[in-house]
Amino acid sequence: MDVSAALSALEALSSSTSTSSSGPLNALIDHQFTQSKQRILAGDDPKTVIVDLQKAVKTCKKDVEKGLKSWYGALGNVGKAVDKAFPPNLGAISKAYEDPPLFSAPEAADALDQVVLDSLGRRGLWDAVAAMEEETTLTYPKDRRALAEELQHIINSILSSNLEPALAWCETNKPFLNSPPHPSSLPYHLHKAVFTSLASDDRAAAIAYARANMMGFVPTQPVLKLITSCLYTGNDIPQNNGKDVDMDEEADGCNQRKAEEEDKKRERQEQLEELAKMLKDEFCRRYQWPKEDPLEVALDLGSRGGALNVIEKARKVMSEHLGPIRTWTDLPIEVPLPPSRRYHSVFVCPVSKEQATESNPPKMLTCGHVIAQESFNRLLKGGRRSAKCPYCPIETSQSVAQRLYF
Structure with missing residues (x-):
């Protein structure tokens, strides 16, 4: 469970009367106490009324404890999600960048x-x-x-x-x-x-x-x-045609x-x-x-994406030789990103080494490899109806190659 899901679950509890302590208490005050007063004024035995009211109070107490148990469980899930999402040494990492403090410049x-x-x-x-x-x-x-x-x-x-x-x-x-x-x-x-x-x-x-x-x-x-x-759809309910139905079957x-x-x-x-x-x-x-x-993307990359841990490891290992990491213009390391965080604003053809354009768009072949349209056309020279992928033996016809949009 990630932080967003844990917070959503906690928010759902706050809007539910079944898990709110005020719900059972309000029911006790508004209904049980008022009903007990009316019974006494109507001539019922006070002892019987008090016994029934005590039972209602015990029931209310159980309902409140049940609601609080759900709250404590949801709060615990939030804490676990936060601990799982962020590095355990986040405090130490923060202290390493206090001189000068991060975002100290007015623009930042x-x-x-x-x-x-x-x-x-x-x-x-x-x-x-x-x-x-x-x-x-x-x-x-x-x-x-x-x-x-x-x-x-x-x-x-x-x-x-x-x-x-x-x-x-x-x-x-x-x-x-x-x-x-x-x-x-x-x-x-x-x-x-x-x-x-x-x-x-x-x-x-x-x-x-x-x-x-x-x-x-x-x-x-x-x-x-x-x-x-x-x-x-076949959703018509079959009839029993007057036949007796066993109780277990009916259940x-x-x-x-x-x-x-x-x-x-x-x-x-x-x-x-x-x-x-x-x-x-x-x-x-x-x-x-x-x-x-x-903001969510940046936090996700730094926490679950592992960028903070990678940068911190580089700081410890290489800062003695290359100086403070805050002065680096480029990181001499690779930060692994999950597939959902790999963004491509442009496509560069691995064959021609040229950026794709509207007139030369990227084309995905049957095998899944992607090359530019001009590179694919060069492979089709000589009137060929299909071309072999430059990276694997699978062939792709001109009508099957699919244009991609980034």
Whole structure:
């Protein structure tokens, strides 16, 4: 479990009445005490009323302890996630860079404050944004805040099964989403989610919805296959035709239906989370925002990516010969990065050693190797229909080579 997941789990507990200590206490005060007073005024035996109230207090105590146990477990997971994410010698590493202190230059300090402010706004923590604006000279742009709030509203709506705001945003930004070189499939997947939701209750309504909203995706998406599968789902409940049903069989069938319903709910939630992620990516692309939070990426590379440990090891081993590491313009070491953090702003053809351009784009061969278009064309000289990869014996035809976008 990473830090973000642990914090999300802790936040979920804070919004749940079942794990809040105030919930059982409020129920005890508002209901049990009031009910006991009314019973005494109505003439019930006070001793009986007090005994019942004591039982209610014991039950409340157990509920509070149960909620606190969940809280302590979630807090423990946060601590474990932090210890796992960051190097155990983080304090010693920090002390090694105190002379001069990091981010002591005004430009560096302002840049750090700006990154933190942007990260807070990206997460919608507007109280923290307001506090940081008071403590610094920075101001979060109003237009960017409006867009961030719009994004959060749409994502929250998706997670609550309301896809209308997302579909409205797609309709407003339809020219952008349909623009080449890589048009978005987000509108189709949103309509598909609405279609599948309708199909579980009313197949006729689902088919009518598909005809009205999804036929434009037929050339690029399996719309007809989706509609056909709706007609043959096989979800009709078989009847027992008046035959007696054994109680154990009926209970097993009930348990099976409950398990199926739980599986459907879980699949639906996973589908909504995937839609929310897709919309967030397209929203960031639309307004040229980073797809990932830069502050989160930097922390991830320094902690789980291992950059801090590698740099610290180099400082200890090589600083005696090369001087303080803070004076180095380049690191004479390789910092390994996880696959998800390997970014490529440009592509250099390994054959021609030239950067790819719009007229000379990168092409991926059948084997997975990538070379530039001009290099691939040179391999196809002489009227050949396929070319052998310069790095392996696998051949690729001209129609199969796929263009890549970085």
